[in-house]
Amino acid sequence: MRPTPCAPHPGRLCSPDVCPSAPASTPPTGTPGTPWRRQGEAGRARKCPSAAAPTRALPLEPGGHALCGPAAYTPQEIVGGIPDPEHLLPELLKGAGYASKIVGKWHLGHRPQFHPLKHGFDEWFGSPNCHFGPYDNRARPNIPVYRDWEMVGRFYEEFPINLKTGESNLTQIYLQEALDFIKRQQAARRPFFLYWAIDATHAPVYASRAFLGTSQRGRYGDAVREIDDSVGRIVGLLRDLKIAGNTFVFFTSDNGAALVSAPKQGGSNGPFLCGKQTTFEGGMREPAIAWWPGHIPAGQVSHQLGSVMDLFTTSLSLAGLEPPSDRAIDGLDLLPAMLQGRLTERPIFYYRGNTLMAATLGQYKAHFWTWTNSWEEFRQGVDFCPGQNVSGVTTHSQEEHTKLPLIFHLGRDPGERFPLSFASTEYLDALRKITLVVQQHQESLVPGQPQLNVCNPAVMNWAPPGCEKLGKCLTPPESVPEKCSWPH
């Protein structure tokens, strides 16, 4: 969850690896390669790898996708990050006087030039990377937690996570940061953009003591309950401050649930196939809830197919701003769908690295490649589709279907179990339509600068700014730039 309420106009809520409910779409991981940009001068945001880091850029980025690339997640060794030419949402919202804060995980590069405060945010409380660990601070440093420009501690040290019990009060800390920020902006009568990028449902899954053991769904359920409670408190504060009517709140996730963490720390993707790390619906569909009292009727369901990229365009629209005109923008303004019930048919492209794995148009989804993970990884027990096996679909080798894609009707067959017959009229009609939008899409891409190919142990979080004051600087090893390794 990374809720991001804003006032007086836009505001938003998101979340990581949470079970799906409404269609949304982000893309997967995989084959190393080069990101693409649209012919002409500007970047065209498309679906990036499904793991956390690259898709994280999507709600913030205009259309550029400089982080698209292989990417399982961006490890500490990663040399790249969000490039300066990309205009992130908070940079643009400054034009309408917005104060912006990110609370939680950034994951768009942890080196100084990628710092969120260099990319439009005014405040940050959180971490540049996942809360994996604990590390020994010798081969690998623990991940730092920042307040604005400087680190204020490290996970498993000043910010404990008990891997055995799952106890951590991080969500409570993130909640207080959110409430405090909102109160301050309201007191100053400043419009604000809060990107609440909490990560309790990302393995290692955690919850604070008050929530541990309170759900019937194990640790994952406890974490969801704490997030739910926290969202309730944020929304409650907006009501108390009487700014609910002009604050737009959006809740979503950057992936479907990570089934690889099941059963102890995994969620469920309901009827959908597989989970995070794949381009099947279980990895791509996410919950999506919009809240704006007085504008969006409660309990309304929209069948608009959305993408996290749309939050960029939608937020600008809420703030009365135009998207940048010097580049192509893929995000759709969702306000017509949310406010007037107008539906827009649009294709969604599912990438793994630079490989276009699949595309949807209407209810049809065509798979040009199928792959879950390698036999080697699978045999070691890493399973993105536990208990699921669709012959010729959940393949452990990278199977090409570019000439004759597998096509599913997601309405009749949300679980992607029954490919349409190649000989059917329905297949041929769907293929013709999808081929056309894929051609248009591919013709619009030009190569960009890869950001996720080079790794180097020397760039890890050894000595982040502020480490001296805390006496927590570590000595980096020798610089050894290497090609990053992406196991899936």
Place this chain on the structure above:
Amino acid sequence: MRPTPCAPHPGRLCSPDVCPSAPASTPPTGTPGTPWRRQGEAGRARKCPSAAAPTRALPLEPGGHALCGPAAYTPQEIVGGIPDPEHLLPELLKGAGYASKIVGKWHLGHRPQFHPLKHGFDEWFGSPNCHFGPYDNRARPNIPVYRDWEMVGRFYEEFPINLKTGESNLTQIYLQEALDFIKRQQAARRPFFLYWAIDATHAPVYASRAFLGTSQRGRYGDAVREIDDSVGRIVGLLRDLKIAGNTFVFFTSDNGAALVSAPKQGGSNGPFLCGKQTTFEGGMREPAIAWWPGHIPAGQVSHQLGSVMDLFTTSLSLAGLEPPSDRAIDGLDLLPAMLQGRLTERPIFYYRGNTLMAATLGQYKAHFWTWTNSWEEFRQGVDFCPGQNVSGVTTHSQEEHTKLPLIFHLGRDPGERFPLSFASTEYLDALRKITLVVQQHQESLVPGQPQLNVCNPAVMNWAPPGCEKLGKCLTPPESVPEKCSWPH
């Protein structure tokens, strides 16, 4: 769907093979054998085969389960049916002055002694068997449709179902029957029990022209939309007649969705394993919605584990009647759960024929046997678990685990993918508790009279009462009693 609204006190709604939402439980099919009864004189209703017929008895029966047996479904050849000593719900409701009607599928035996009007119903419009067909009326007769004591036509003849387009107006006919019954009872100020046993979501799935093609979910979705619309009209009539406040409406299904009918005519069981015909959660969980304005708050969710058997006890409770005291009753009165939020822990036993396949207690489910269907049937393309394969769980041979059952925690693992480790404390604790309730359960059973073992082509619906008037009597073949064949 077989909604059954009643007034002034009880009333109910049900449905067949509809996707699950709330926990409920009914049981599966399988090994031929002898039904059991409780030590003493009376029947103890337990979970019967998951296919339609035996579980159909459960909401109507007190506790007897004379139809328990092997049973995939009760074919026309079946010699048995609901025995006279069983007191069905409408028989008992007569004691409180209720008029009772069944609309739709009966499926508790089609021979004269099993007729619903001999078992407490005052009116019937519908069929004694599934709407399979069309048949040639030589090897096998088309299924008759009855109004009360006499047939008024046959499926595919007077009551057409277009297998190619899926068009049939049967739900509309069933709806009119329901509305008409309610209006008449209200005019006469009689309390009523309506068992609305519609079957549009049972293959061959059908919908009327106004609904065909209106959903994004194929023919199954169209059927669900028509059912939904019809339930809305029934509930609307109750409001219009100003009897909503004293009519209890319950909607549920007798199985999870039949995945064997996917993708053209199948539903989805969400996160649950497999579908109808199995004892996995996908076959056993069903939607369950209770409606009673002014008594049950709208939007409330109950975590009470229920069973269709509970509708028997609950309905008696609503009518101010006591269950029969001369026999054991397994059904729980759900009113404390629905009205006061009181939760009762209770075991649920999952049978296939006479084999206790599994049992749940709290969040734990123990599988004593695992089986989906035979390799032989599976190799012919009959798949109850399409796209799902849990090693050692979704077995195609009948695997015994009675000494060391597979135990799942359905909260953390609703999809039954990760058996608990045999060595874990959690496993041993759960095993101890479940073993105890299974022992108590088994000690309470005594053999009953099997009803589903003998089949005979001569007993099929050749010449149902009323056929002479219509000129639709067919000549039965020679009587050849045989042991019924149950393929799964």
